[in-house]
Amino acid sequence: MNNLSLYRSILLALGMAVSVSAFASNSVPAEAQSLDFVYQGRLQQNGHPASGNFNLEFTLWDAQSGGTQFGNPIDEAAWPVIDGVFSINLAWPGAFDGTQRWLQVKVNGVLLQRTPVATVPVAQFALNGVAGPAGPAGATGAAGPIGATGAGGATGATGDAGAAGPTGAAGPTGAEGPTGATGAAGATGATGGTGAPGETGPQGATGTTGAAGAAGANGATGATGPAGATGSNGATGATGAPGQVGATGAAGAVGPTGANGSPGVQGATGLQGPTGPTGANGATGATGPTGAASTVPGPTGPTGAAGPAGSGGGASVRASNGTTIGALTAINRSGVSVINSSGYAFNINWNGTVAVQQTYFSNADCTGTAVLNSGGSTTVGATVYGKTVLRSSAGQLYKVTSVDVNLSSSAVNSGMTAASIDNLSTGCSSSTSVAYGWPLTAVNPSDVGITTTAAPLSFP
Structure with missing residues (x-):
């Protein structure tokens, strides 16, 4: 290598x-x-x-x-x-x-x-992972020793009781006052509400139905006349005797052969058949022995002819209409990963949509300025393939904004406090995190070489 x-x-x-x-x-x-x-x-x-x-x-x-x-x-x-x-x-x-x-x-x-x-x-x-199983409970530690009981404090002396005060004399009962005048009659109270209606009386008996009139009599059906008698069959005539077969005549002489007809017009030339498959490349010849090293460099030989085209790379991914989406780079239970002819890499779900990746947004509805999440402040400087393409849950396509000469892009502190975050499994939800990762640019499908990703996908 x-x-x-x-x-x-x-x-x-x-x-x-x-x-x-x-x-x-x-x-x-x-x-x-x-x-x-x-x-x-x-x-x-x-x-x-x-x-x-x-x-x-x-x-x-x-x-x-x-x-x-x-x-x-x-x-x-x-x-x-x-x-x-x-x-x-x-x-x-x-x-x-x-x-x-x-x-x-x-x-x-x-x-x-x-x-x-x-x-x-x-x-x-991290925070969105599923918690692992709880470990076994540790053994109960031994009880500590009981502390010594402290000495009781001394009881204080009881004070002397105070002297009781003298009871005062009862005052005289006052005279009964005169009876007051009778007050004016109060206003008449408001009329009470209407009482509930009484129960409905029983329904009267139904009158008798009048007698139905008599139906008129049907006229009598006339009698069927008797069938006429069937006439007798006439007698069958006798069959005549067959005539004798005549003798076969002699065969006639063969007539002379007719003259050949003139040649017909030549038919049109048929269509050229399809080109046959290219033959397999011949085996590479054995390498000859290395000659003795020369102290004088030889002249540069002419440029050799271009070799035959290779048989192709790995599998490709095609949309439902047969259009090639790109080369297959990975496959799993959620979908496939591809790189298209423009060099852009993206994931396609089995339903034919470009996959969502975890992305921060400046607006609460997963729109506005977008940053692909790298995982926090400790990931600053981490690299990703610079021509990565993804989709938001709202359907907008994005690509990584900054790409260096090695087709890499490094994660940065974007300085943006996110208002929402987009996830593959849960969609758009609120967020207040600082967005660390790779800034993104909104694009149209044609900007990144995508014409269609319609399902079902095929792998010819």
């Missing part, structure tokens, strides 16, 4: 490469999150994006060098790399507990330097 380099970044394909977003949010997930995360890398060969199939091996460690390996290596033979980009699902259950981990990649037998794992896979256990 000549001058092979691997640029690496770890991200979760939100809502598509894994079941739900692994970024932290205030929403409550509908079900337990997948332990897989998507490793996405870019492979260059001789300074250019590599394409083809490469043997990849991934291992997880607890130190930048030496240390202990977690789980078993994940090997993928002949894994497809398209325009320098590849994507693969990795999983080491229980490895991400908040302690720093390092990922080591081997490409076609070449071992690359370990790189620290960013916080995105660890976010599987």
Whole structure:
């Protein structure tokens, strides 16, 4: 492998490469999150994006060098790399507990330097993760010793009772006053409400029905006349005797052969048949022995003819009308990941819609300024593929705004306090978080090379 380099970044394909977003949010997930995360890398060969199939091996460690390996290596033979980009699902259950981990990649037998794992896979256990099972209760500690009882205080002396005061003399009873005049009669009270109506009397008896008039008599049916007698059949005449068969006559002489007719007009030339399939390429000849090194450089030979076109890369994804959407890079239970001919990467749900990824918005209805969530302040500087495309739950397409020469984009502190956040599983909900991540730009489908994603999808 000549001058092979691997640029690496770890991200979760939100809502598509894994079941739900692994970024932290205030929403409550509908079900337990997948332990897989998507490793996405870019492979260059001789300074250019590599394409083809490469043997990849991934291992997880607890130190930048030496240390202990977690789980078993994940090997993928002949894994497809398209325009320098590849994507693969990795999983080491229980490895991400908040302690720093390092990922080591081997490409076609070449071992690359370990790189620290960013916080995105660890976010599987962040605020929107499903709580793990409760650990067993610890043993009850022994009771502490009872403290000594303190000495009782002394009882104070009872004070002397005070002397009782003298009882006062009773006063004389006063004379009864005169009877007051009779007061004026009070006003007449208001008339009481109308009483409830009495019960309805019983219904009178129904009168007798008058007698029905007599029906007129039907006229009598006339008698059927007798059938006439059937006449007798006449006698059958006798069959005549058959005549004798005549003798067969002699065959006549064969007449002379007629003259040949003139040639007919030549028919029109038929359509040319389809071109036959291209024959297989011949086997590569054995490499000749290396000649002795010359001290004088030889002249530069002429440029060889262009080799035959290759047989094509991996599988492609097509919409329901047969239009090719792009090259297949990943597939899972939610949908597929593709890269189209314009180099844009996006996820498509099985229902034919571009997938939603966890995104902050400046307005309360998931509109306005948009920032793709990277997972918090500790992720500043984390990279994502710079030509990533996603959709909001309102149906608007967005692409990552800033892309460097290596087709990467780094997460930043946008300085925006979000009013809402969009999630694949729960849709739009309110938020007051500071938006850390990748600023986005609203686009039309034609701006990013998307003509249709209509379901059902096919993989020719």
